[in-house]
Amino acid sequence: MKNRSNSIFPEGFLWGGATAANQCEGAWNVDGKGMSVADCSTYKPKTDPKDYKAQHIITDEDIKKAMESEDTHLYGKRHGIDFYHRYREDLDLFAEMGFKTLRVSIAWTRIFPNGIEDEPNEKGLKYYEDMFTYMKEKNIEPLVTLAHYEMPLYLCNNYDGWYQRPVVDMFVKFCKVVFKRYKNLVKYWLTFNEIDSIFRHPFTTAGIVTDRYPEYKLEEIVYQSLHHQFIASSLATKYCHEIIPGSQVGCMVTRILTYPENCHPDNCLLALKDNRENYFYSDVQVFGEYPRFIKKGWEEKGINIKFQQGDEEILKQHTVDFVSFSYYMSLVSSIDAEKKEKVSGNLSSGVKNPYLDVTEWNWQIDPKGLHYSLIDMYDRYRKPLFIVENGLGNKDRIEEDGTIIDDYRIDYFKSHIGAIRDAIEDGVEVMGYTPWGCIDLVSMSTCQMSKRYGFIYVDLDDDENGTYDRKRKKSFYWYKKVIETNGAALD
Numbered sequence: 001m002k003n004r005s006n007s008i009f010p011e012g013f014l015w016g017g018a019t020a021a022n023q024c025e026g027a028w029n030v031d032g033k034g035m036s037v038a039d040c041s042t043y044k045p046k047t048d049p050k051d052y053k054a055q056h057i058i059t060d061e062d063i064k065k066a067m068e069s070e071d072t073h074l075y076g077k078r079h080g081i082d083f084y085h086r087y088r089e090d091l092d093l094f095a096e097m098g099f100k101t102l103r104v105s106i107a108w109t110r111i112f113p114n115g116i117e118d119e120p121n122e123k124g125l126k127y128y129e130d131m132f133t134y135m136k137e138k139n140i141e142p143l144v145t146l147a148h149y150e151m152p153l154y155l156c157n158n159y160d161g162w163y164q165r166p167v168v169d170m171f172v173k174f175c176k177v178v179f180k181r182y183k184n185l186v187k188y189w190l191t192f193n194e195i196d197s198i199f200r201h202p203f204t205t206a207g208i209v210t211d212r213y214p215e216y217k218l219e220e221i222v223y224q225s226l227h228h229q230f231i232a233s234s235l236a237t238k239y240c241h242e243i244i245p246g247s248q249v250g251c252m253v254t255r256i257l258t259y260p261e262n263c264h265p266d267n268c269l270l271a272l273k274d275n276r277e278n279y280f281y282s283d284v285q286v287f288g289e290y291p292r293f294i295k296k297g298w299e300e301k302g303i304n305i306k307f308q309q310g311d312e313e314i315l316k317q318h319t320v321d322f323v324s325f326s327y328y329m330s331l332v333s334s335i336d337a338e339k340k341e342k343v344s345g346n347l348s349s350g351v352k353n354p355y356l357d358v359t360e361w362n363w364q365i366d367p368k369g370l371h372y373s374l375i376d377m378y379d380r381y382r383k384p385l386f387i388v389e390n391g392l393g394n395k396d397r398i399e400e401d402g403t404i405i406d407d408y409r410i411d412y413f414k415s416h417i418g419a420i421r422d423a424i425e426d427g428v429e430v431m432g433y434t435p436w437g438c439i440d441l442v443s444m445s446t447c448q449m450s451k452r453y454g455f456i457y458v459d460l461d462d463d464e465n466g467t468y469d470r471k472r473k474k475s476f477y478w479y480k481k482v483i484e485t486n487g488a489a490l491d
């Protein structure tokens, strides 16, 4: 029997939570902010919220409509939870929970509204400076994502998003400005959120409007844009290290573990290949080169990716210090996938695992998969790991006495934090844990408010009705205790 009276989590473990500018700040056109791709995402009440594809295809016609509209009801990310104006109150609540860190992102469009300006927008810079300063006062270490599902819409319209190479320079210019401005405030940085999402939702991840291109060209366009993001990520890492000595930069990927349906060797091989594909994105950023199977695939499919002179060296020389990832679910690989029942999640779908429960949004719940992934990733990379997203999207109910008894969320976290503890016991180096949407925010995939992840409730519904008031849920007090005891209170 394991003795768990003392905490297994290392001293200095970064307990906290995660958010992103486009889903919580709101204030979409305030203080000089430019329009971003996220400001075009709509809440589509008539579409099945589980139909992720339907939520994500954005055409030029949709962009035009969005640009002509001032509406914030339909475009939920434009209002977020008004974190822009309320961040002090929210940071007070996070500090009350004992957060050691908070993951936020910087909206590129607050700093360079269209991406092409020579000079940054001072109001945008000042906003983040004030926020980081306040975090420091509260003893919360900022963990900052440079690109979390947004880019200036101008670049999408005039440079085909990340498809055109000059966007790399514009992003690097943005990075240098924020590194210089926040060098004394921010030590931990992440480059691209879930960089692997580019195939699942090219518009949100890289400003690629798929209906502009013939179908047969799309894969090449996505790979080329991804290559530009990899280069931009390496250059961001380089300049971060140069400008902020002692800083640490991580890549950020979606970990989607895939099990074989059974021990049939064909299924095992398929699962191995699916996992290898999922690892491709962190492999490039950790090992500094493309895996052979990707290049071979390009050759076979006649995909021609343009490398500029020096690109290979850039990738090789500026690899990341740690590996961060989101973990929500696992999938199953089967050679008979066509005939099997499917589940969704993180905008991808797969064969249903009969041993697992699913969330209200049909995402499979698998804490053991987190344990498995942590061991597997650490064995592969030998770099510190950071779980920067994990959580349960669920509807919450307010009781008559005003309380929110979210025991389902507590159970979810208990099992997942338990899995992290088990992995640490198995020798895995884990830097920290920042559950997603530590305060309710607008859903990335469906733009709903009702898909709630938070320890803190925000009074706002899918149609933007509500007071925006914040309220502590039962899980708030539970997580506070876990942090206070450095994980020992889990049992």
Ligand code: BGP
Pocket (backbone or CB within 6 Å): 020, 023, 149, 193, 194, 326, 346, 389, 393, 436, 442, 443, 444, 445, 446, 451
């Ligand atoms: C990740 C994204 C987040 C986030 C989360 C939950 O893929 O990085 O931005 O929102 O998933 O997804 P959703 O909001 O669709 O429930």
